[in-house]
Amino acid sequence: MLHELVGAGEEEDLDAGVKRIAVLEKDLGVQLFSRTARGARLTIDGQAFLPYARALLQAEERAAASVRPGRRALRVDVIGRRLSLAGLLRDFHRAYPETDLDVVTLFDSDTAIAAVRSGTIDATFRAVTMPGRQLPGGIEATPVFDEPLHLFTGPAHEFAAARAIAPAQLAGRRIWMPGNMPGTEWAAYYDELAAAFGLTIDSVGPNFGIEPLLDTIANSSTLATFVSEQTPLVWPAGHDLRRIPLHDPTPVYPHSLIWRTDNPHPALIALRDHLTSAYPGRPHSGIWTPNWSATG
Incomplete structure (x- = not known):
């Protein structure tokens, strides 16, 4: 009326x-x-x-x-707004400031891919594919970012003074990652990393978030964790935390962009082109990724 x-x-x-x-x-x-x-x-x-x-x-x-698909903002899922993937989207928005962008956070891969299939979201960043799982028909993925891992320790840890270490040096050590939830793609990644290099991933919680984890790592001589190279972290000066690169080989976390092939959103092509043009390709040597990681 x-x-x-x-x-x-x-x-x-x-x-x-x-x-x-x-x-x-x-x-x-x-x-x-x-x-x-x-x-x-x-x-x-x-x-x-x-x-x-x-x-x-x-x-x-x-x-x-x-x-309304095709008219609403481009809706993209990232696992966390404080992780490197959010930075990739910020770079895209700086390159295409006229594009409306809606950033959402879905927890697990199954939920995210179901949302892509239904058209609720236009794309998601995930590690694909997990063991025993394949992408549904009509869904495609392409690698867009391989992020190196760092070992994260307090000042009293045995590797605190190292400029770099090899993953094999972590054999028999405990890596504390209380955020690793069974069934998630990142838990599958770290489980295979642990098996490949003989280390132990300890997911005993509870998971109180990043700040309490930093406090615990800072005060321990035995606990360490993994962080991605471009994960932004800020901690009190007194913590004296250390980020130690891993080399020979360098474990990289394989981020892929996943989308539905018949998605009509006009900005989706621009996002794919922006990300793939910046991706240098995966080196043939010197890195480690899971056997199930898609290489495009």
């Missing part, structure tokens, strides 16, 4: 919507138009009501556009 009111107020003629406007007038208990043989004009009440009606219609259009 508001559509008819706005149109009639602008065009000053009666049309098929006049009956619906009459229903609106009855509901409001006021006359919005004065009707004559020549047409209709807004009454004082109609003039007062019209700006609010316009605002409601504009809000309706914005609400519809926010969820």
Whole structure:
């Protein structure tokens, strides 16, 4: 009914919507138009009501556009807003500032891929594919970023003074990662890393988040954890924490962009092109990735 009111107020003629406007007038208990043989004009009440009606219609259009594929913002899933993938999206937005971008965080790969299939999101960043799982039909993935791992220790740890270490030097050591949840792609990654180099991934929690983990690592001479090279971390100066690169080989976490092949969103192609053009390709030697990691 508001559509008819706005149109009639602008065009000053009666049309098929006049009956619906009459229903609106009855509901409001006021006359919005004065009707004559020549047409209709807004009454004082109609003039007062019209700006609010316009605002409601504009809000309706914005609400519809926010969820309508092809018109809403490009909706991309990242595992965490503080991780490197969010940085990739910030770089994309700087390159394409006119593109509306909606960043969401879904926890696990199954949920994210289901959201891609349904069109709820346009793309997700994940490590693909986990052991025993394949991407559904109509879903594609391409590698976009291989992120090196660092060992993260406190100042009293045995490797705290090392400039770099080899993964084989961690054999028999315990790596504490309370955020590793069974069934997730990152848990599968670290399980295979542990098996490949003889180390132990300790996921005993509870997981209180990154700040308590940093506090614990800083005060321990035996605990260490893994962090990705571009994960931004800030800690109190007194913690004196150390990030130690891993080499010979360098374990890299394989991030891929996943999307539905028939997704019509016009900005999705720009995102794919931006990410793949910046991806140098995976080296043939010197790195370690799981056997199940897609190479494109």
